[in-house]
Amino acid sequence: MRRSRAGLHSTAVLLTLALAMTACTSLGAGDSGGGATGDAPRGCTTVGVASSPEKFELLTTLATRFNSSKEAKAGGKCAFVQVKRKSSGAAASILADGWPNEDAEGPRPVIWTPSASTWGAVLNQRLEAKGQPPMAPADARPFMLTPLVIAMPKPMAEALGHPATPVGYADLIKLAQDPAGWGAKGHPEWGQFKLGKTNPNFSTSALSATVGQYYAATAKVRDLTLEDVENPKVDAFNRAVESSVVHYGDITLTFLNNWFRNDARGTALTYVSAVAVEEKSVIDYNRGNPDGITDPGERPRPPKTPLVAVYPKEGTLFSDNPVYILDAPWVRAPEKNAAKAFEQFVQAPENQAEVVKAGFRPGNPAVPVGPPVEAAAGVDPQQPQTALGVPSPPVLVRLIDKWGQQRREAKVLLVIDVSGSMGDDAGNGQTKLDLAKKAAVDALSQFKDTDAIGLRTFSTNVGPKEHPDYVDLVPFGPAGANREQIATKIRNLVPTEATPLYTVARDSFRELKGSYDPARINAVLLLTDGQNEDPRNNDLEGTLRDLRTGSEGVSTTPVRLFTIAYGSRADLGVLRRLAEATNAAAYDASDPSTIGNVFTAVVSNF
Amino acid sequence: MAARLLALIAAVAMVVGSLAVRSGLDQSSGGGGSGNGGGELRLVCATELAAVCDALGKTKAKVLVEPAGVTAARLSTDSPTGPASLDGWLVPSPWPEIVQSARKRSGLEPQLKAGATLGRSPLVLAVWPDRLGVLRQRCAGGQVTWRCFGDVGGQPAAQVKPGHADVDEAVGLATVGAATAGFFGRTDLIRADLEDNDEYRSWLTRLERAVPTFRPTSGTAVRDMLLKGPAAFDAVGTTEAEAAPLVAMAARPDKPVVIYPSPVTTVDVVLATVPGSRAKGISAAVGSDTGLDALAGSGWRVPQRRPAKAIPSQPDLPAASGLPDAGILDFLRTLSKEVAR
Numbered sequence: 007m008r009r010s011r012a013g014l015h016s017t018a019v020l021l022t023l024a025l026a027m028t029a030c031t032s033l034g035a036g037d038s039g040g041g042a043t044g045d046a047p048r049g050c051t052t053v054g055v056a057s058s059p060e061k062f063e064l065l066t067t068l069a070t071r072f073n074s075s076k077e078a079k080a081g082g083k084c085a086f087v088q089v090k091r092k093s094s095g096a097a098a099s100i101l102a103d104g105w106p107n108e109d110a111e112g113p114r115p116v117i118w119t120p121s122a123s124t125w126g127a128v129l130n131q132r133l134e135a136k137g138q139p140p141m142a143p144a145d146a147r148p149f150m151l152t153p154l155v156i157a158m159p160k161p162m163a164e165a166l167g168h169p170a171t172p173v174g175y176a177d178l179i180k181l182a183q184d185p186a187g188w189g190a191k192g193h194p195e196w197g198q199f200k201l202g203k204t205n206p207n208f209s210t211s212a213l214s215a216t217v218g219q220y221y222a223a224t225a226k227v228r229d230l231t232l233e234d235v236e237n238p239k240v241d242a243f244n245r246a247v248e249s250s251v252v253h254y255g256d257i258t259l260t261f262l263n264n265w266f267r268n269d270a271r272g273t274a275l276t277y278v279s280a281v282a283v284e285e286k287s288v289i290d291y292n293r294g295n296p297d298g299i300t301d302p303g304e305r306p307r308p309p310k311t312p313l314v315a316v317y318p319k320e321g322t323l324f325s326d327n328p329v330y331i332l333d334a335p336w337v338r339a340p341e342k343n344a345a346k347a348f349e350q351f352v353q354a355p356e357n358q359a360e361v362v363k364a365g366f367r368p369g370n371p372a373v374p375v376g377p378p379v380e381a382a383a384g385v386d387p388q389q390p391q392t393a394l395g396v397p398s399p400p401v402l403v404r405l406i407d408k409w410g411q412q413r414r415e416a417k418v419l420l421v422i423d424v425s426g427s428m429g430d431d432a433g434n435g436q437t438k439l440d441l442a443k444k445a446a447v448d449a450l451s452q453f454k455d456t457d458a459i460g461l462r463t464f465s466t467n468v469g470p471k472e473h474p475d476y477v478d479l480v481p482f483g484p485a486g487a488n489r490e491q492i493a494t495k496i497r498n499l500v501p502t503e504a505t506p507l508y509t510v511a512r513d514s515f516r517e518l519k520g521s522y523d524p525a526r527i528n529a530v531l532l533l534t535d536g537q538n539e540d541p542r543n544n545d546l547e548g549t550l551r552d553l554r555t556g557s558e559g560v561s562t563t564p565v566r567l568f569t570i571a572y573g574s575r576a577d578l579g580v581l582r583r584l585a586e587a588t589n590a591a592a593y594d595a596s597d598p599s600t601i602g603n604v605f606t607a608v609v610s611n612f
Numbered sequence: 613m614a615a616r617l618l619a620l621i622a623a624v625a626m627v628v629g630s631l632a633v634r635s636g637l638d639q640s641s642g643g644g645g646s647g648n649g650g651g652e653l654r655l656v657c658a659t660e661l662a663a664v665c666d667a668l669g670k671t672k673a674k675v676l677v678e679p680a681g682v683t684a685a686r687l688s689t690d691s692p693t694g695p696a697s698l699d700g701w702l703v704p705s706p707w708p709e710i711v712q713s714a715r716k717r718s719g720l721e722p723q724l725k726a727g728a729t730l731g732r733s734p735l736v737l738a739v740w741p742d743r744l745g746v747l748r749q750r751c752a753g754g755q756v757t758w759r760c761f762g763d764v765g766g767q768p769a770a771q772v773k774p775g776h777a778d779v780d781e782a783v784g785l786a787t788v789g790a791a792t793a794g795f796f797g798r799t800d801l802i803r804a805d806l807e808d809n810d811e812y813r814s815w816l817t818r819l820e821r822a823v824p825t826f827r828p829t830s831g832t833a834v835r836d837m838l839l840k841g842p843a844a845f846d847a848v849g850t851t852e853a854e855a856a857p858l859v860a861m862a863a864r865p866d867k868p869v870v871i872y873p874s875p876v877t878t879v880d881v882v883l884a885t886v887p888g889s890r891a892k893g894i895s896a897a898v899g900s901d902t903g904l905d906a907l908a909g910s911g912w913r914v915p916q917r918r919p920a921k922a923i924p925s926q927p928d929l930p931a932a933s934g935l936p937d938a939g940i941l942d943f944l945r946t947l948s949k950e951v952a953r
Contacts (some may be wrong), residue, residue: 147830148830151840153840153843322843323842324840326829369839371858371862372862372863375862375864393843395825487649581726593679
């Protein structure tokens with residue numbers, strides 16, 4: 007809430023020239039990381055920006071424009087903005103720890119712009135719990151806005167009465183719990199109602215959706231309390247919502263990409279019925295660009311079945327993309343002043359026009375909401391009708407903790423490659439297997455005690471006669487009981503022979519299908535550093551066919567195969583096809599040092 | 613060679629010297645209003661008056677912008693030698709009086725002296741046109757009064773979602789004060805009127821609990837309205853100084869309208885100074901062309917100054933603000949927070 011500014015000291019006027027020079031030389035080389043807008047010119051005050059991924063490109067464009075603008079040179083100074091991509095939840099966690107590892111996480115930011123101010127509240131609460139002052143100022147202005155919506159294929163939304171009849175979380179829960187599924191709405195061919203949700207520890211959409219669920223459960227629109235969060239009826243409501251989740255995801259993109267692929271195959275209506283996403287994502291999807299990024303050679307092609315944005319009748323939250331000029335120990339007055347110049351620059355109407363073009367609502371009221379935020383894109387600029395209050399920081403933090411207990415349980419088979427190449431050097435005297443073992447063991451803590459997890463390793467000729475390509479080291483059991491045993495087994499892994507990738511992928515998938523647990527998310531997490539090296543099974547097409555057959559249409563036993571391509575020799579292309587054949591996702595850990603973060607992201611699907 | 617060495621030493625000395633000066637500036641610009649600032653004048657502005665501090669902070673004073681309630685809390689418990697952290701406090705009245713009373717209650721010397729009114733702004737409602745229709749339908753004779761704003765805004769059907777700033781902000785407290793005066797139909801209230809009237813307390817409770825949030829993420833309730841549409845608020849009580857320019861510049865096709873509920877009530881800006889040698893200086897700074905132009909430029913009606921664009925000449929302002937006195941407003945701060953929970 008506080009702002010301060012000093013008037014110019016009179017003697018400083020006499021030294022303007024020297025000051026201008028030294029202001030730059032003392033701070034110039036602060037960030038040598040290169041960054042999205044290149045290296046800072048010598049003598050400029052560097053303003054590092056940690057941006058949530060969905061606006062990274064937009065902010066990078068504006069930063070480039072700013073760096074060559076007169077606003078960046080105001081007062082004889084020189085400001086240079088460098089934008090780095092950092093997911094909101096991850097940045098909140100790292101900032102709460104004081105951003106300790108600049109080598110791994112990039113330079114400490116001056117500006118942090120997460121997707122929503124809920125993350126600022128979470129950060130400040132975590133700092134308060136450590137007895138530290140807040141870093142995210144309360145008076146930060148929004149850069150742009152987009153409301154959280156429930157994205158649904160148009161025919162499904164219409165079956166619920168949309169747009170004439172308002173639809174809310176309560177309607178979705180009712181449908182999810184109806185044994186007749188979509189049959190209750192005259193569409194048995196769509197199977198059960200399936201909800202897609204991301205993980206609120208990482209995803210703004212998920213955090214906002216979870217807050218929305220709590221409000222829906224309490225029939226409130228503001229002032230959610232800790233008592234509300236602990237209320238058994240509210241707990242039951244949320245468990246009911248979570249029970250209809252097909253799988254979680256670290257980012258909404260996983261769902262949108264899979265939805266788009268299913269749309270091309272004509273199976274969009276059976277993959278998932280509804281996903282909580284930001285309004286902007288619906289626009290991107292209907293443009294034929296589900297991830298919002300146009301890669302080289304990509305030509306957006308609108309889907310056959312468009313999505314529509316359903317604005318929950320109970321109310322919703324806006325992702326308000328605050329621009330936090332951090333009150334952090336490493337942010338001094340020159341950086342703050344330079345950051346303020348950039349903040350004002352992005353608010354200028356001509357720059358806010360770029361925001362609208364990208365599918366967001368502007369953060370400057372002088373700029374009109376316009377295309378593509380329009381009905382033709384599946385959204386309604388007149389909605390939502392009710393904005394929900396951002397809960398207090400302690401409530402937010404507790405709500406995230408509670409989600410860990412309420413989320414749908416998982417049954418996950420960890421499948422780890424122990425082929426010979428895993429013994430290759432990964433730097434710092436460690437092998438790739440050493441790093442993977444540590445990451446896998448660390449990730450075990452993310453499973454809740456009642457999740458069922460098992461451990462399988464694979465390499466040619468490691469297993470018994472009936473399946474020589476893999477060995478089950480720990481059978482399925484509750485994570486609470488299995489965690490230590492699995493950790494010990496993982497720590498003892500040693501590299502062996504070649505990589506029977508297709509066989510282990512197919513067999514693991516089949517095994518989960520055969521022992522499918524309808525109360526849980528059923529999934530295989532497969533990590534490999536190589537490509538298939540199994541002369542006995544080199545049939546990729548056959549493997550894909552097997553996986554796809556078991557995943558398309560109204561499957562009563564959906565199993566997802568998530569893959570991690572580990573190291574530079576991993577066959578990411580094939581692993582992506584294997585994962586996508588089961589409506590899951592592949593993760594790229596081609597740089598072995600990233601395996602810890604990648605494991606965290608993958609496990610957030612469960 | 614010796615000449616080169618001398619030149620090098622001189623260059624290094626210049627760099628070191630200028631670094632030292634720069635470091636001093638950095639510290640002062642980050643230091644807010646604490647300390648004596650090496651002789652600089654120190655001005656604290658209430659949030660609504662940030663534009664004045666922004667203007668004076670460039671050349672004339674060391675400034676700090678914060679909610680009136682935050683400054684009041686600090687000044688109310690300051691050491692007996694007086695509020696050492698500022699020379700002047702630019703704030704709507706009667707906040708200086710609220711501080712004086714609090715200091716008296718704590719046995720501290722009353723050390724602030726409020727000057728004459730520098731600028732005024734009537735309280736308004738920014739309301740969506742269709743919700744204005746609802747208000748007019750529900751208000752007796754179709755005339756929107758502060759009482760009626762409370763009546764309709766507090767109804768459970770939430771047909772008109774009311775909004776106002778937190779009561780620790782000057783404009784938030786003024787809005788609640790205007791509504792309260794409207795409820796009773798008079799301003800000469802005593803504390804017992806509020807404490808002992810069940811009907812009033814229920815009415816205030818309904819109104820305050822109907823406000824979706826007192827701290828909107830867009831900064832103010834009117835900004836939130838313009839950015840998020842009717843999802844945020846339907847009718848927001850604030851000053852003309854804030855609402856009129858914002859609504860005028862808004863690009864929404866469905867703009868809110870700005871109305872002046874009856875009776876016209878004003879928020880009046882004063883400069884409270886700490887008596888002493890620096891009082892004159894801070895008064896001169898705030899009363900300078902820079903200060904008064906900034907005040908007028910940010911939407912306040914200032915005598916002898918051209919009003920900002922979008923500020924109409926009507927309605928005429930009443931002689932008195934139309935708000936209850938400082939004691940009642942101070943009590944309302946507590947009461948409002950209590951019932952809003």
